[in-house]
Amino acid sequence: MNAFERLKEARHAGRPTGAAYVAALFENRLDLCGDRRFGEDPAIISGIGTLSGRPVTYIAIDKGADLDSRMRNHFGCPMPEGYRKALRLMKQAEKFHRPVICLVDTLGAYCGAEAEERGQGEAIAENILEMMGLRTPVISVVIGEGGSGGALALAAADRVYMLENAVYSVISPEGCASILWKDSGRVADAAQCLHITAADMVDLHVAEEIIPENFADFPQMCAAMTVQLTMDLDELCALTPEELLEQRYRRYRRIGVYEENGSIVRFTEH
Template identity: 45%
Template sequence: MPSIMLEFEKPIAELEAKIEELKNFSNEKGINLTEEISTMQAKAEALKKEIFGNLTPVQRVAIARHPERPGTLDYIKHMFEDFIELHGDRYFGDDRAVIGGIAKFQGLPVTVIGHAKGKDTKDNLARNFGMPNPEGNRKALRLMEQAEKFGRPVFTFVDTPGAHCGMGAEERGQALAIAQNLARLMKLRVPVVNTIIGEGGSGGALAIAVGDCLMMLENSVFSVISPESFASLLWKDPARSQEAVGVMKMTAYDLAELGIIDEVVPEPLGGAHKDHHEIAARLGGTLKKSLESLRKMSVEEMLQKRYEKFRGIGQFISG
């Protein structure tokens, strides 16, 4: 059960605490309060549906960044079998912000690549809070090309605030590493299915987010820059980051409406962090459906559709 509470969840928590008090009082005093407890439980459920059925973009960003939200390793655990992690870019080193390897999905050999933020302070530091260095993106590229060589479909899971922008990363060719991934993914001759599972930030996200089918979990976000950086750069005021979220159109439903993503995967009530098994089952079913559709196409048809998909993004008709 998630232990970290978001600000807008407090009314629900207060009501649930009262329900627990009533249950304890009923047990201690031997008084039958079943009817009263049922009434309050119904109120709590209605309140949850009201709050989570009308989330603002700012609230969705908070859920996307929730520390207990399932990450790539959680989805690998629940959806794939026989995962073998592969390390290193064969140039510089192994970036732990990017996880990749081979596994089985519904009995089919596949390649899995994704970002990893870490589950505690020590793990976050070791994984650089999910912000890949050039070697992380080059590792991803190596695994994509390996997948093409052996005819394995590629699944990617995006969850990063953005590519690491430290001096060392720039010196080792961060921009080039991202650009090479974008170019190579457009031509990869195997099915590529991308999912934004949390934060999809900037080039760090794009480096593994080009493919045949791009989907987002309901409370994930995808943007060219973080709201804090957007407000700092455009308005010279980082305090306006919440205002920036609405302007940026970075939620799953906004991007689906704009035609940038292909599908929104509904999350359990309260967010993916409330039930890892349930969200993995929902996403697994969606991935299976997408992969089955792609495998019916010839390679040439698949590549043409991929090309048309990205060429169509940002086109507007006026007059």
């Protein structure tokens, strides 16, 4: 499958939503709502629960399962209060030494005037800044679309996983095509140029591994995810906060490649 075909798969209406993953992965759940500044954003589900018996904080972007819920959730495009709610839960998790699991599926942050009036850009930037210094483990899984800063605000993590047909991009392929070629119809070309696929993300060290999709047996797929997440948390929770922050810093220093004298060179930690 090429990048455009995987993009269509990532956007397929029949894919499990963030709420479906929360229900399948976490037990003893208690949803926590509101950002304590403006209100509640239903596009982001968050709370506390257990994963394999370990207390965790979960944060998931939910596109909605039908037309009514999709409209209520702005089709998975969070508002500023959603990101502020997520950050509130992350800081709470840090206080009580709970790891954080984020599930990302968004075209991007909500782009309406009301979101800008309430500080959308500031909310996203603050999340990224605070996540880089969070003194508790964070794991993010891109379960569908990972669109621009709307996704990065929940994915500045210690480990990032991509589902097999998930995509991760700095801009939507439609937006890229409109800017570069003044033709949104060239979305397939833009998708290819942007290197948005899970394989691209692993190659560029943006993501650690690809999680196979098996929606025909969703419980089994989530059971396999639980095993992987549990192994990661066992490793990350064994680190001191200082070791965790140093490891996170080095992870982001390694991301990307560049071309020099016709050769592809990877970034180093230094």
